[in-house]
Amino acid sequence: MRIGLLGTGPWARRVHAPALAGHGELEFAGVWGRRASAAKDLAERHGTRPYDDADALLADVDAVAVALPPQVQADLAVRAARAGRHLLLDKPLAATVAQGRAVTEAVREGGVASVVFFTSRFRPEQEAWIAEQADQEGWFTARAQWLGAVFTRDSPYAASPWRREKGALWDVGPHALSVLLPVLGDVRRVAAAVHGPEDTVYVVLDHVGGATSTLTLSLTAPPAAAGTAVELRGESGVTLLPEASGDAVAAFGRAADALVASARSGRRHPCDASFGLRVTEILASAETLLAQDTD
Incomplete structure (x- = not known):
């Protein structure tokens, strides 16, 4: 499975990129970031290709891992799923319930596998x-x-x-x-x-x-x-x-294993986008109550 990475921040550098580069069943095909210089640096560090355009990366891969803020992740995940790309996402799935629903609908309509990286579920x-x-x-x-x-x-x-x-x-x-x-x-x-x-x-x-x-x-x-x-x-x-025990890189590698298995079998993983949406709904409900909590 050819997989690309969307994102170049600390989490991408410390966890996503090392795990993807060292995974035995994935070909780490490229990196896109909102800063081209950061994408170039991260790609060179792991022997892969930097992309200036996210859609160009999507055209060249089977799956994407996303290490971006939730509101950015959600929009790119929709684009990737609609392009038929499997999704290895981070938590929280989205910044709003509407964004989360858009991701799950795109996953369903695209017929793609999805896994959201809740770290404890992969240790x-x-x-x-x-x-x-x-x-x-x-x-x-x-x-x-x-x-x-x-x-x-x-x-x-x-x-x-x-x-x-x-x-x-x-x-x-x-x-x-x-x-x-x-x-x-x-x-x-x-x-x-x-x-x-x-x-x-x-x-x-x-x-x-x-x-x-x-x-x-x-x-x-x-x-x-x-x-x-x-x-x-x-x-x-x-x-x-x-x-x-073990570090986040190893846990993320297990999440990548889960994505590969789900893509091959067609079976949903318990931490798929639908579960990510449910978590988002609960967070949004709590946020509404917090807005009512005044001194």
Whole structure:
């Protein structure tokens, strides 16, 4: 499968490009970016071709990986799917529900495979834990904490405009939902969403299976307090999401494996664009409640 990369930012440089270049079943066919010089540099680093025009890249590949802000990703994903190209996307799928629906419709109409890279779903230990808990019944409640310190001086993502605009809800909220939804079931309603310090938000979810969950999300936590924790409590007792081993490059390689398998078999992956849309809908509902939360 010939695959191109759309995007040249820190995530593309640190994760997408190395994973694609080292993947045994993919031919890394080229890079396009909004800055031609950055595309040239990244392409040269991995022995592939830079493209000045995104549609020219789409014409030369079977699939694309996208490492761009969600509002940009959604529009390009629609173009790629309509051109018959399989999609390896990042979270969040889109910046609005309307954009997310446009992507899923284009995927359906184009008959292409899609995988959204929710990192925990492609780390072996965490993937296995999620599957094991999903087989258990009687969950009563869960708490998820995704606390980052993104805007520090040494962070490669400190200058990310979309993260500053959309905040933790949209950046790390998708990770928390990708773990909770397979275990507790879909969200029946967002019961509450309120602001905390800086971009920190607290969200309470009511799940169709009867359980509730609470999310604490932040990109502005003190560095010493940063980290991730997910705890489930129910009839089976108490269990914690295991810490991940391996890096994001390896996890992204597994997401690429999933895309190849889905394209070959025609079977939808659990983290496809439709799942990405559902996550987007939940985030948008929480965002609406946050807009009503005033001091």
